Amino acid sequence: MMNKTISTDVCIVGGGPAGMILGLLLASQGVEVTVLEKNANFDRQYRGEIMHPRFVQMMEQIGLRTFLEQYPHLNLEEGGLYHKDKVLVPIHFSDLVPEFPYAFWMPQPILLNALYDKGKMYPSFHLQFHSSVKELVKEEGRIAGVKVETKEGQMEIRAKVTVGADGRFSLIRKLGGFEMEYEHYNNDVAWFTTPLPEGMPKQLQLVLTDSHFCLVLPKYPDSIQGGITFKKGEWKKIQERGVAHFRKELAEASPAFREFAYSLQNFKPFTILQAKTMFVREWAKDGCLLIGDAAHCASPAGGIGVSLSTATAIVAADVIYEALQASDVSASRLGQVQRIREKDIRNVHQLQLKQESLQMSNNPFVKRIRPYLITLLAKTSIFKKKQKDVFVMSDPLPIHPRFKLNTSY
Numbered sequence: 001m002m003n004k005t006i007s008t009d010v011c012i013v014g015g016g017p018a019g020m021i022l023g024l025l026l027a028s029q030g031v032e033v034t035v036l037e038k039n040a041n042f043d044r045q046y047r048g049e050i051m052h053p054r055f056v057q058m059m060e061q062i063g064l065r066t067f068l069e070q071y072p073h074l075n076l077e078e079g080g081l082y083h084k085d086k087v088l089v090p091i092h093f094s095d096l097v098p099e100f101p102y103a104f105w106m107p108q109p110i111l112l113n114a115l116y117d118k119g120k121m122y123p124s125f126h127l128q129f130h131s132s133v134k135e136l137v138k139e140e141g142r143i144a145g146v147k148v149e150t151k152e153g154q155m156e157i158r159a160k161v162t163v164g165a166d167g168r169f170s171l172i173r174k175l176g177g178f179e180m181e182y183e184h185y186n187n188d189v190a191w192f193t194t195p196l197p198e199g200m201p202k203q204l205q206l207v208l209t210d211s212h213f214c215l216v217l218p219k220y221p222d223s224i225q226g227g228i229t230f231k232k233g234e235w236k237k238i239q240e241r242g243v244a245h246f247r248k249e250l251a252e253a254s255p256a257f258r259e260f261a262y263s264l265q266n267f268k269p270f271t272i273l274q275a276k277t278m279f280v281r282e283w284a285k286d287g288c289l290l291i292g293d294a295a296h297c298a299s300p301a302g303g304i305g306v307s308l309s310t311a312t313a314i315v316a317a318d319v320i321y322e323a324l325q326a327s328d329v330s331a332s333r334l335g336q337v338q339r340i341r342e343k344d345i346r347n348v349h350q351l352q353l354k355q356e357s358l359q360m361s362n363n364p365f366v367k368r369i370r371p372y373l374i375t376l377l378a379k380t381s382i383f384k385k386k387q388k389d390v391f392v393m394s395d396p397l398p399i400h401p402r403f404k405l406n407t408s409y
């Protein structure tokens with residue numbers, strides 16, 4: 001039995017980066033928003049923490065850059081694609097995007113709490129933790145809200161627009177009958193955290209070895225988050241071969257992993273995550289919209305998911321605001337979000353998939369020539385253009401200036 005029913009303009013399922021940004025932008029315009037988050041707080045590990053310069057660009061556009069920069073974070077100005085310890089392709093963000101020449105490392109709990117602090121400044125912004133959505137409310141052929149389990153019991157939230165911002169395993173996507181256009185899952189990533197080795201610069205490193213693709217990400221304040229990519233299912237074999245064998249592979253992969261590798265006693269320090277890329281065919285139904293990873297999930301190995309999700313959330317704020325003004329929350333109206341955003345997403349997905357097949361190929365010939373091939377490719381103008389497309393937005397997002405928030409703390 002329902003304990004309580006409330007009504008709101010927009011109900012957002014999921015308090016991740018996409019849901020929080022959308023919620024606070026709409027609330028800044030007086031739209032009544034309820035964000036539902038199933039967890040008790042924002043504490044989480046191994047989530048999007050590194051944001052490319054395009055994220056900084058977007059935050060500037062919506063007036064949040066200086067606000068966010070008051071919270072603990074690191075600015076990373078350089079990086080590179082390495083083959084073991086040799087740099088193949090250096091990355092200098094100042095060359096790519098002189099106005100915002102850095103990637104931004106902010107642990108996700110800090111980012112989400114900062115967005116929550118901002119949201120609290122708007123009376124129409126409401127966030128409920130401990131609120132796990134279980135069902136959709138459907139009415140006259142449209143989605144009209146959700147049924148939620150809270151600490152106080154069951155609740156129904158009726159909304160003009162229901163947004164699924166509930167991540168890559170989205171329940172709203174499933175309950176709403178949204179179809180997947182594609183889903184690629186070839187690799188897993190094993191993540192671990194270790195102190196930053198003495199003397200190692202704080203820079204992003206993407207490392208190719210003969211058998212793996214690795215990520216060395218400086219982690220706020222003085223650690224590194226390491227990631228090792230391997231073929232789906234291979235982790236079991238790695239464990240069967242034993243920790244001594246893996247220790248050797250890890251130590252040889254990157255100097256940044258060496259101390260960690262020597263201290264490794266078992267496989268407990270690793271968290272394994274599926275590197276999935278997926279794209280929902282149509283993101284909107286009458287009264288309902290999917291955003292962020294729920295609609296379009298990029299591989300976590302690219303470190304771009306937060307930027308893509310946030311961009312879709314910002315565009316969604318503009319489209320939903322106008323849709324509410326026009327009292328038209330039809331699929332075709334809400335579908336404008338997809339029409340604006342899909343080109344960028346498809347582009348990034350295609351690049352990731354191409355990069356993945358080159359980096360993960362087990363063909364002995366490809367393995368042998370891969371470092372030289374990448375060095376040559378990196379010199380071409382097409383590579384430079386594609387690289388820029390990933391890190392930088394060529395144009396500001398097409399949104400109304402009303403969404404430039406007041407930057408005061």
Ligand SMILES: Cc1cc2nc3c(=O)[nH]c(=O)nc-3n(C[C@H](O)[C@H](O)[C@H](O)COP(=O)(O)OP(=O)(O)OC[C@H]3O[C@@H](n4cnc5c(N)ncnc54)[C@H](O)[C@@H]3O)c2cc1C
Binds near residue numbers: 300
């Ligand atoms: C290991 C790993 C490392 C990554 N590293 C990076 C990186 O460095 N940089 C980067 O940009 N991206 C990275 N990503 C990707 C990034 O984390 C995601 O793209 C991003 O968090 C997506 O944001 P979102 O708001 O769409 O979804 P999420 O962040 O997944 O948020 C969804 C929210 O919905 C909540 N939720 C789910 N179901 C329900 C329900 N039924 N009811 C209520 N709430 C619900 C969840 O608890 C969660 O808080 C990484 C991902 C992984 C897995």
